[in-house]
Amino acid sequence: MPAAPQNPPAPPPAVTAPGLNPVLEYIENGWDSLTRSINSCDALVDPKTKATGILYLPVDYQEPDSVKKFMNDCADEVHRLPKADNLPGELDPHSIDPPGLLYLEHPYVVPGGRFNEMYGWDSYFIIRGLIADDRIPLAKGMVENFFFEIEHYGSILNANRTYYLSRSQPPFLTAMILAVYDAEKSVGHDDRDWLARGYDYAQRDYKMWTTAPHLAGTTGLSRYFDFSEGPAPEELHDDPTYYRTVAAYFEKDPQLAQKYLATQNGNTPEMPEILRHFSGRVSDPSAGVPAVPRGFASGLVLSSDFYKGDRAMRESGFDDTFRFGPYGAETHHFAPVCLNSLLYNEEKNLQEIAEILGREADERNWAQRADTRRAAFAKYLWDEGRGMFFDYHFTDGRRSTYNFATTFYPLWAGLATPEQARAVEKNLKLFEQPGGIMTSTTVTGVQWDQPYAWAPIQLMAVEGLRRYGFDQDANRVSYGFLSMVQDEFRRDGTIREKYDAINRTSNVHVQAGYDINVIGFGWTNAVFLVLLHALPPEWQQRLAG
Numbered sequence: 001m002p003a004a005p006q007n008p009p010a011p012p013p014a015v016t017a018p019g020l021n022p023v024l025e026y027i028e029n030g031w032d033s034l035t036r037s038i039n040s041c042d043a044l045v046d047p048k049t050k051a052t053g054i055l056y057l058p059v060d061y062q063e064p065d066s067v068k069k070f071m072n073d074c075a076d077e078v079h080r081l082p083k084a085d086n087l088p089g090e091l092d093p094h095s096i097d098p099p100g101l102l103y104l105e106h107p108y109v110v111p112g113g114r115f116n117e118m119y120g121w122d123s124y125f126i127i128r129g130l131i132a133d134d135r136i137p138l139a140k141g142m143v144e145n146f147f148f149e150i151e152h153y154g155s156i157l158n159a160n161r162t163y164y165l166s167r168s169q170p171p172f173l174t175a176m177i178l179a180v181y182d183a184e185k186s187v188g189h190d191d192r193d194w195l196a197r198g199y200d201y202a203q204r205d206y207k208m209w210t211t212a213p214h215l216a217g218t219t220g221l222s223r224y225f226d227f228s229e230g231p232a233p234e235e236l237h238d239d240p241t242y243y244r245t246v247a248a249y250f251e252k253d254p255q256l257a258q259k260y261l262a263t264q265n266g267n268t269p270e271m272p273e274i275l276r277h278f279s280g281r282v283s284d285p286s287a288g289v290p291a292v293p294r295g296f297a298s299g300l301v302l303s304s305d306f307y308k309g310d311r312a313m314r315e316s317g318f319d320d321t322f323r324f325g326p327y328g329a330e331t332h333h334f335a336p337v338c339l340n341s342l343l344y345n346e347e348k349n350l351q352e353i354a355e356i357l358g359r360e361a362d363e364r365n366w367a368q369r370a371d372t373r374r375a376a377f378a379k380y381l382w383d384e385g386r387g388m389f390f391d392y393h394f395t396d397g398r399r400s401t402y403n404f405a406t407t408f409y410p411l412w413a414g415l416a417t418p419e420q421a422r423a424v425e426k427n428l429k430l431f432e433q434p435g436g437i438m439t440s441t442t443v444t445g446v447q448w449d450q451p452y453a454w455a456p457i458q459l460m461a462v463e464g465l466r467r468y469g470f471d472q473d474a475n476r477v478s479y480g481f482l483s484m485v486q487d488e489f490r491r492d493g494t495i496r497e498k499y500d501a502i503n504r505t506s507n508v509h510v511q512a513g514y515d516i517n518v519i520g521f522g523w524t525n526a527v528f529l530v531l532l533h534a535l536p537p538e539w540q541q542r543l544a545g
Contacts, residue, residue: 019544020532023489027525030495031135034522036116037107038066041074044101046161047114049237053077054100056162058152060084067103085165088155088208089227093165099233102160105148106141111497112520114238117159118145120169121317122523125456127176129526131183132533140180146173147201155208158315166228167315171209171342174202174349192357199353206346209339216335217394220376222343225332226311229304245512246327247302260329262303308332320513321448323391323404323440327512333395337381341409344373348414374415387423389416403441405431405457411464421468428465428473435501436481437461445511452508453481453501455527462531475539478531482543485528494519495528 036043045052053076057063071078079100085091093099101117108118109126123142130139146156156173158164177198184191208214209222216223235242250256306329313319313328316336324331351366380392383399388407391400407424410416416424431437433451436458440449448454458481465474484499488506496506497518508517532540 020486020540023486023495023528026489026493026495027129027529028133030112030520030522030525031109031130031133031138034109034112034520035107035138036110036118038070038103038105039107043116044074045116046099046101047116047238048234049099049163051099054079054098055103056081056096056100057103058084061103061152064105081162085152085154088168089166090154091165093163093228093233094230096162096165099162102149102153102157102162102165104145104160106144107138108142108145109138109522110520111518111522113497113518114514114516115159115518115520115522117161118142119159120146120156121172121456124172124176124179125459125523125526125530127179127526128459129523129529131179132526132529136180136183136187139183143173143176143180143198146176147198150201150204156205161234163233167226167311168208169315170317170338171205171346173198173205174346174353177202178349178352195353196357199350199357202346202350202353206343206350209343209346216392219335219380219392219394220372221335221340221380221392221394223332223335223394224312224315224339226308226315228311230307231302232311232314239513242513243302246306247300249326250302251300256326257300260303260306260326261300264301305329318439318448320446321404321440322442322444322446323400323402323448327446330393330395333393334400335380335392335394336406337389337391337404338406338409340373340377340381341406341413341415344370344377344410344415345413347373377410377415382420386427387420388427389420389424403430405437405439405461408437408457408461408464411468412460413464414467416468418468421464421470425465425468425470425473428477431461432477432480433501434480435484435499435504436477438501446513447498447508447510451500451502453484453499454497455481455521455524459527459530462534466534475535478535479539479543482528482531482535485524486543495521495524497521497524 044055055067055070055075055078057067057078057080059080059082067078081091082095083091104118108123109130110116111119111122123146127139127142130136149156149160153165155168156171158167158169177195181191181195213225214222231243247261250260309324309329309331310327312331313321313324316331316338320327324334347366347370351363351370354362354366380399381389383390388403389410390402390407393400407427411421411424430441433453436453438451438453439457443450458477462474462478465477484501484504485495487504488499489495497520498508499506500508506517532543535543
């Protein structure tokens with residue numbers, strides 16, 4: 001197994017030719033325009049719920065002077081959370097009304113547009129970009145914010161809004177910690193006290209992912225899981241037609257209808273209060289949304305199990321995709337390749353940190369945990385015949401056949417054997433398009449399937465390919481994605497959330513879910529820099545020309 005680290009400090013750009021300067025300036029300026037903090041009133045704005053002016057503090061947190069100034073300058077109201085939230089899911093977000101911004105101590109970079117808060121997995125890629133652009137203090141402050149979230153909100157959150165208190169996002173904490181630690185060390189500051197502090201928080205984050213209810217049955221692997229019930233409030237506010245679109249899709253197929261639709265009975269005590277509260281918004285024409293599907297008109301609602309899957313899909317970050325069933329309906333029934341690759345990476349990183357800190361018993365423990373996960377990976381997630389990694393439906397006891405670009409995650413994490421890596425590389429042709437790697441080989445109309453290319457997928461795949469010596473593939477994929485982003489930047493002067501890899505355009509046509517291609521965009525900006533820096537000079541010159 002290759003032992004190369006995933007987070008070496010990035011060198012400065014080797015190319016500053018005129019062809020690249022405009023996009024590099026856009027990215028550099030973007031760090032400032034996308035930075036939010038307790039000192040900026042624009043942090044309060046929530047384009048998803050249209051809520052403004054409400055800040056929430058932890059119940060047990062001593063209010064700093066900066067909050068008092070913020071109250072005078074920006075906030076309409078400052079509230080305390082109703083109780084301490086020291087365990088994941090301990091505080092029900094539905095009990096917090098109105099929704100609002102959760103306080104964080106340090107400035108942070110947001111993705112942009114409708115995403116005006118600090119996100120869990122976006123921040124890993126953003127931090128890599130900040131380090132590449134020599135913005136180490138800002139990157140370190142974002143990691144400190146995650147320590148604060150674990151301490152006061154129970155876990156790393158999907159993002160710092162009250163309605164996200166019930167779920168996390170894909171675990172990259174140790175990768176972020178080591179990225180910052182290595183960057184500081186490269187300039188002569190070996191902060192082992194900070195590393196030890198991060199090690200303690202990372203163990204707490206790891207525990208959440210490796211204990212019930214995040215366990216994938218008896219597989220020894222983990223799953224995505226949201227602690228709350230019912231529709232996602234931000235989805236209801238942002239797109240009140242979404243769940244109706246999903247229900248209409250299910251209603252057309254009797255098998256899907258039987259699995260994911262249920263008879264509404266507001267008087268049934270078993271029906272969670274949150275479902276009774278929201279069912280009218282989903283099924284009632286008086287809610288001001290288009291006509292209901294026929295079945296909804298006769299009293300059908302989406303089932304509580306569907307909502308569990310929907311919420312777990314949002315924790316995965318891949319919202320929406322049909323990878324975990326239509327509209328992610330069965331996400332919580334899968335042991336996913338992505339999550340378990342990241343947890344293996346966490347175990348290896350914790351092993352490395354324990355070694356740096358001289359904790360030999362811990363080092364052996366993490367090595368053993370990583371070996372155990374690798375064995376479960378081989379048993380449940382590797383398909384020898386197809387030469388790729390697939391998610392495992394642990395409830396039904398079957399491996400998925402859905403081609404998805406997370407098959408490159410085990411390469412990024414160093415989990416794949418050399419033979420497995422060669423097999424995955426041979427299947428690169430399934431995903432590679434003129435604009436880089438598309439997320440899946442299935443057209444569903446939602447944004448995390450064909451033909452869409454996303455920056456984080458490019459980084460994970462490219463660094464995974466490099467780790468196993470497939471440098472020409474990595475260079476070619478990087479160039480395809482970077483040149484597409486650059487061409488589109490020349491056309492309209494922006495960098496976007498997602499791209500069409502087949503047609504090499506940011507003019508995308510998502511049919512359900514998030515149909516806006518947001519400008520910003522934090523992780524695309526970051527990945528552009530990281531991939532650019534890793535290209536050999538001749539490829540950089542070609543891109544700059």
